[in-house]
Amino acid sequence: MPKRNLQKLGLDTEELLARIARDYRDFLTGNAAYQEIEAAKLFRARHDAGRAGLAHLEALLRLAAAQGEGAEPSALLDALRRARAALAEAASGEDGADDDPAGG
Secondary structure: OOOOHHHOOOOHHHHHHHHHHHHHHHHHHHHHOOOHHHHHHHHHHHHHHHHHHHHHHHHHHHHHHHOOOOOOOOHHHHHHHHHHHHHHHHHHHHHHHHHHOOOO
C-alpha cells in the first residue's frame, strides 16, 4: 500500500514502521518479553491482525479509486456492498461444492 494512502488515512507511517521493526527485532533477538509461549502467540496474533487490517484498507482504497475522483460516499458504499455480496456468493458456492462428494 503506497505510503501516501496511509498518510491520507491519518496513519504516521514512520512511527508505524519503527514500531513494527522494533517489535520484530525484539522478537527475533530473544527479548525476555517474548520468551513465554503466550507472549509469542500474542505477538503473532497482533501482527496477523495488522496485516489483515492493512489488506482491508488497501481493498477499500482500491474500491474508492475504481469509483473515480470525487465519488459520492453512497457510490463507495454501494461498491463495498457489491464486493461483499460477491465474496459471500463465492464463499457459499465453495461451501456447497464440498457438500456433494459427487460434485453435482
